[in-house]
Structures are given as structure tokens and as C-alpha cells.
Amino acid sequence: MNLSPKIEAFVMHFGEMGSRWGFNRTVGQMYALLVINEKPLTANDIATALSISRGNVSMGLKELQSWQLVQVQHQPGDRKDYYCAAGDIWTMAKRVFEERRKREIDPTLTLLRDQLLDTPANDTEAFAQQRMREIHDLLEGVTQWSTELHNMSPETLHKLVKLGSGFSKVLELKDKLVNKS
Amino acid sequence: MNLSPKIEAFVMHFGEMGSRWGFNRTVGQMYALLVINEKPLTANDIATALSISRGNVSMGLKELQSWQLVQVQHQPGDRKDYYCAAGDIWTMAKRVFEERRKREIDPTLTLLRDQLLDTPANDTEAFAQQRMREIHDLLEGVTQWSTELHNMSPETLHKLVKLGSGFSKVLELKDKLVNKS
DNA sequence: ATAAGCTTTCAATAATTTCTGAAAGTTCAA
DNA sequence: TTGAACTTTCAGAAATTATTGAAAGCTTAT
Structure with missing residues (x-):
């Protein structure tokens, strides 16, 4: 998972702003990442893209779910959870x-x-x-x-x-x- | 400077909420204190009432001034700065x-x-x-x-x-x- | 000029929040 | 029932943020 410079700028900015919007840096980055990606991502995709630990991603996703901002999806024949931004x-x-x-x-x-x-x-x-x-x-x-x-x-x-x-x-x-x- | 239990509850609550509103605990308490007091207070009054250091009060007041939420006033023949909540x-x-x-x-x-x-x-x-x-x-x-x-x-x-x-x-x-x- | 009475600054410390990674938990296929 | 492929949890470490208090800065009266 490699981010283009533009997308990276967007994601990092949402990280900076995160704390002002009521969540922390990584949660902000995670949400930004899910919002600008058309396709759903796995927890591991997110951890790799943002260079953060798997555990941190798990916490962050829980937080985003409590805000009802992300949805879990499943692909047939795949055990992984796929996440994407919820709604328009x-x-x-x-x-x-x-x-x-x-x-x-x-x-x-x-x-x-x-x-x-x-x-x-x-x-x-x-x-x-x-x-x-x-x-x-x-x-x-x-x-x-x-x-x-x-x-x-x-x-x-x-x-x-x-x-x-x-x-x-x-x-x-x-x-x-x-x-x- | 001694706060009645009711007023203390209000002030402490604003402290708790402070971080959610964009400033920190003591700044929240300070603002609450100035809002519910009819009379202006000196920096020392605030420090005593909230049991925080004089330096911290100085920082907090600077912050509140940057939000344009407090005003300085002067009493004739008194060198101290008096602060009160700005506007309705x-x-x-x-x-x-x-x-x-x-x-x-x-x-x-x-x-x-x-x-x-x-x-x-x-x-x-x-x-x-x-x-x-x-x-x-x-x-x-x-x-x-x-x-x-x-x-x-x-x-x-x-x-x-x-x-x-x-x-x-x-x-x-x-x-x-x-x-x- | 000096000193009293204030306010501000800032380096050191304390408190809080966030992050990591190893261990435990869950689910499913064989 | 086992183990492979995931996810979650949580104690400790790291990073960040807030607080103190001593020193330095003003300003005014004498």
C-alpha cells in the first residue's frame, strides 16, 4: 500500500486536524484514507499505508465505528474484514x-x-x-x-x-x- | 476566594468539558469562573479560587484573550488587572x-x-x-x-x-x- | 535611581494521551 | 480437535500536553 504524494498530503492533513475534530491523529488519518479510497481496505492495508501498528488500527476502527463513520464489508471466500467510509x-x-x-x-x-x-x-x-x-x-x-x-x-x-x-x-x-x- | 458548592460544580464541569471545546482544563475553569461572577477578578483571585499557579493563570488569560472571550478592566488607584467575561x-x-x-x-x-x-x-x-x-x-x-x-x-x-x-x-x-x- | 507591586516567560517536571507488540480471543476449514 | 488466519486487548513505553515556580520584565511612586 503506497500513497501518491497528493493523497498522502490529504491523509496527513486529516491527521493533524484530527485532534481538533474530536479524535486523535491516527484516527483522523485512517478516516481520510478510507474516504479517498474507492475500494474498501483491510486493517492490514491501513496499518501498512500509515506505518502504524496493527493494534492501533484495531482501536482506531473501533473509535470510527462508535462515530458510525465506517462500515465493515466482506468479500466472498475471504475471512478478512474490509472497511470503508459509511454513506455520502x-x-x-x-x-x-x-x-x-x-x-x-x-x-x-x-x-x-x-x-x-x-x-x-x-x-x-x-x-x-x-x-x-x-x-x-x-x-x-x-x-x-x-x-x-x-x-x-x-x-x-x-x-x-x-x-x-x-x-x-x-x-x-x-x-x-x-x-x- | 471560596466557591459555593453549586458554583464549584459549574466551574469544574467547564473544566472537564474544556478540552472538548478547544481549550484545556484550567482555561475552561477560568472562563467559567469569570462568566458566573458578576464582579471582575484579578489573576490572583483566579489562582486562589482554582488552586493553580499564578503562571498558569497568566497563560490561560492569554489564551482566553486570543479567543476574545475576556476583557481587562482597571480600578482607579489600583495597579492590578481585573478580568471579566466579554459581552453577552x-x-x-x-x-x-x-x-x-x-x-x-x-x-x-x-x-x-x-x-x-x-x-x-x-x-x-x-x-x-x-x-x-x-x-x-x-x-x-x-x-x-x-x-x-x-x-x-x-x-x-x-x-x-x-x-x-x-x-x-x-x-x-x-x-x-x-x-x- | 530605587524599590514595590504587579505581570510574563520559560525550563524543568508532572500528568495525560497515544502507540506498540506480544498474548489472548475468535472463527472456520479440514 | 487442531491449527491457520484473522481480530482484539492491554500493560508498558513513547510522545505529547499542561503545570509549576523561580527569574526576568514592566510600570509607577517616592
Whole structure:
């Protein structure tokens, strides 16, 4: 398994970015490799291509499966597991987005909900709770909104992205028509 | 500087989440502390409250300033720097969002743009480039869209969040009216 | 000029995370 | 039942990241 310079650049870049996207370097590289390869790869192919240990590949694949970003496939008469990137580009984006929401927002929302049930004991706590309320409402909005995104078809998503700067205009339009607020 | 249990829980939680949000534990704690405190704090207040070294606080504040999340203030006749969280909740959210976009998306977009200028040398590279194109277009959409968000007033943002599940309906509405696509 | 009262820097150390590879586990064909 | 062809696990090693604290830098009052 030998990578062309261009493909290598792409894979290595995804490695660098990996940690910023919520997984580690090798997991990033592995995913990139699976995404730009048309054909499914075995765990050994991956280990060779990236010069990492077989054990590390196994861990990485487990991680990618927990993100639902890869799929296992089998070839008839071959005992090996073959891996490939799951779904189209929109599916991938949605999965990463969802997974990150779960890890980055949900736990905080839970904490804030709990804290907001208590009555503040003094002024300091009252102010603190007010801030927590604001953060809570914001995060709840983001969560709802992310559910919305999750349920959109690729076409709608595509439209949304293409909408670009026409976005606030649509909001205003809606305001006028529905005549609320 | 002694924290009440509730406030401590909040601060510690932000510490835990810190790394998922793009900064480290102490930076997360520091920010939480500044957000739930009505009054500005000195670097020493922070060090005491969180039981961390003065040097670490200095580093952390530098980091938070690079995210534009804190402001320095001065009290008349006092040489110390006082710090507080910058802006309201929407400002904070926008700054975190923007900063993360810069770190998580922009570098990849640059790489992809470069790669897409070259002509693929073979079928493998052609397929790879096709994938890169898709990712590029998606990220460009997200970027545009994030600029849009950035320019929205708190009121518009609030409306957007409240819109919740009515969102795709608005999109459809727009489709019918404008009668495009 | 000096020193008091701050803040910042940075080399050394500590803590955490990632990676390796050998051993154990699984599955299947013969 | 054995063993060949895989995969997974996990303890220890390596790499990376965060933290400390002492020293160096500012700035202002005297």
C-alpha cells in the first residue's frame, strides 16, 4: 500500500486536524484514507499505508465505528474484514455533527438543568443561576436546531448551504408573512 | 476566594468539558469562573479560587484573550488587572463558534483548494479529487453560513433558535414563493 | 535611581494521551 | 480437535500536553 504524494498530503492533513475534530491523529488519518479510497481496505492495508501498528488500527476502527463513520464489508471466500467510509458526504457531516453535539453539549445541558432546579442561596448564586439559565437556553436551542438538521434530506441541506447570505432575508420574509413578533 | 458548592460544580464541569471545546482544563475553569461572577477578578483571585499557579493563570488569560472571550478592566488607584467575561451570551457563543471555525475548517479548506488546482494523474487520484471537491464544497458552505451567523443581531439569532422545528418549513415556504429550483 | 507591586516567560517536571507488540480471543476449514 | 488466519486487548513505553515556580520584565511612586 503506497500513497501518491497528493493523497498522502490529504491523509496527513486529516491527521493533524484530527485532534481538533474530536479524535486523535491516527484516527483522523485512517478516516481520510478510507474516504479517498474507492475500494474498501483491510486493517492490514491501513496499518501498512500509515506505518502504524496493527493494534492501533484495531482501536482506531473501533473509535470510527462508535462515530458510525465506517462500515465493515466482506468479500466472498475471504475471512478478512474490509472497511470503508459509511454513506455520502452529507451523512458523514451529520454524523460528526451529531456525535460532537452528544459529547460537547449534552453533558453540560444535563448539569445546567440540575443546577437550575435548586433555589439560589444568596445574591452571588442568584447571578450565577441567571447566567446558567442563559447558557442553558442557548444550548437547548442549538440542540433542537441540530435535531432539525439531522432530519433534513441531503437536498434540503444542499439548498440550505447554497442559500448562503440569503439566509437572514428568508427569516425576515417569514416574519412578514406570518406576522408574528 | 471560596466557591459555593453549586458554583464549584459549574466551574469544574467547564473544566472537564474544556478540552472538548478547544481549550484545556484550567482555561475552561477560568472562563467559567469569570462568566458566573458578576464582579471582575484579578489573576490572583483566579489562582486562589482554582488552586493553580499564578503562571498558569497568566497563560490561560492569554489564551482566553486570543479567543476574545475576556476583557481587562482597571480600578482607579489600583495597579492590578481585573478580568471579566466579554459581552453577552450571544457574543460569547459567536466568538467560540468563529474561533473554532478558524481552527477547524479554514486550514482544511486551504489544503483542499490547493489540491483541487492540480490535475489528477490517474484514476485513484481522480476519485480522490472528486471526494475532495465534495468536502470542499461542504466546508465552503459551512463557512459562508457561519459568516452569516456572525453578522446576525442577537435578536435575529434568538428568533432563529426559537424557530426550532419550524425551520425546514420556512425553507419550503421560501421555495414556493421565490419559485426557484 | 530605587524599590514595590504587579505581570510574563520559560525550563524543568508532572500528568495525560497515544502507540506498540506480544498474548489472548475468535472463527472456520479440514 | 487442531491449527491457520484473522481480530482484539492491554500493560508498558513513547510522545505529547499542561503545570509549576523561580527569574526576568514592566510600570509607577517616592
